[in-house]
Amino acid sequence: MALFFYSRKTVANFALILNLNQPKILASNHPNSFFDAIVIAVHYPKPIYFLARGDAFNKPLIKKFLNALHLIPIYRLSEGKENLSKNDSTFERCLKLLKSNEHILIFPEGVCVNEWNLRSLKKGTARLAFMALHQKINNLIVQPINLNYSSFYKVPKEIIINFNEPITVSNLSNHAENVFYRIFNQELKEGITRKMLIKSDLQYFDLFPKKENYLRKILLFIPAILGFISQYWIYFFLKKWVIKKTKNSVFYDSVLFGLLMFSYPVIIIVMATFVGIFFNFKLGLSMLILLPFTAWCCKEIK
Structure with missing residues (x-):
């Protein structure tokens, strides 16, 4: 209901059947902070889990609340080198969820910037996919997604979400880890940028040309x-x-x-x-x- 008031128009495009009963990693660009996760979750036909920045989980009460919302902490080097070891338990939890055919949303860029572009992808998504294959989760699917906003500041805004053709990672199971990461990230980049609206300036993006009524x-x-x-x-x-x-x-x-x-x-x-x-x-x-x-x-x- 809030999105109905906040956006002028939101369209979600699905390339293929979503394979809702298979384990899936949803991988999206990340231009608009936690609003990205809200928009995807609202338009996705199944409850999903989210990897979120670890520093948000520092207080016990907030941690409980975020866990109730299906948020899972992931720690970056910028949040302290001493916290990186906590990611082992995060990946273990993600693997358990994938074995139960759950769907997990990750932002592979690892950072959010208000821009109509895709930044270089980190290794976290590739690492989780690689670990899943070695845990015999052979039916894992990776769903590339891109979010396109008409503006990051104006209200109401227009939004297009493209759920692009999924990637079947079992085809890459015979590669060494470093080769797997490189090929996986290349395929994922191509998948996310498909139908993604890209431009360098941050002026208003007219996603749906209006006919005056x-x-x-x-x-x-x-x-x-x-x-x-x-x-x-x-x-x-x-x-x-x-x-x-x-x-x-x-x-x-x-x-x-x-x-x-x-x-x-x-x-x-x-x-x-x-x-x-x-x-x-x-x-x-x-x-x-x-x-x-x-x-x-x-x-x-x-």
């Missing part, structure tokens, strides 16, 4: 104005706060989306309750529908 705009105009007057302040203040807190980082879009997703329903309920108690109960009740509707109209006009 003036009648629709006329019909939505008045409720859109009401939505703007009654609720734009929510977006305005949250956006200002997020800009300040995420300056010089890649987290702007993800944090803004998360804050809106959790705070907007609460704010709408508080507003409706206030009106219901102090003015008119029926009006307060109707605001639970009218406020989100007018906000949607405002998004559509924008």
Whole structure:
């Protein structure tokens, strides 16, 4: 529901049947922080597990919460050389999940950058695939994915997700480890970049050229104005706060989306309750529908 309000249009393209009953590694580009994982998870027809940066798991309570969301820590050299040994238990857990025909999402670039490009791939995904073959998980499939955003800053935005043709890694089982890594990463790079929209500048990317529908705009105009007057302040203040807190980082879009997703329903309920108690109960009740509707109209006009 939050994505429905946050994006103008989202399209997921599936190249082939998804082989949902086989172990699978989902491998995607990583341009937009944890918003990438949210978008993929929402549009994928099976619950998935995620490899996430290990420093997010430092506090016990947060670790429990993240584990409940199917997140698994993976540690990079930048998070401390002493933590790299913890990756052994991470790979062991991933192998157990693959043996149970689960699906695991990995971002092979190992780093997130707001750009329409694919960075060089690390060895982590190849290592997991290599270990899986040696654990006799011979039916393992690797699904290359690419995410394409119209913007990393504007709202509403447009999104295209391409679930490209899968890679069958059993064909590479006879190669030595270093050769396996090189061939695997080359095939994975080709798979991820297939139908991926690439360009060097960070100006707005028009994914879906719009045909102006003036009648629709006329019909939505008045409720859109009401939505703007009654609720734009929510977006305005949250956006200002997020800009300040995420300056010089890649987290702007993800944090803004998360804050809106959790705070907007609460704010709408508080507003409706206030009106219901102090003015008119029926009006307060109707605001639970009218406020989100007018906000949607405002998004559509924008």
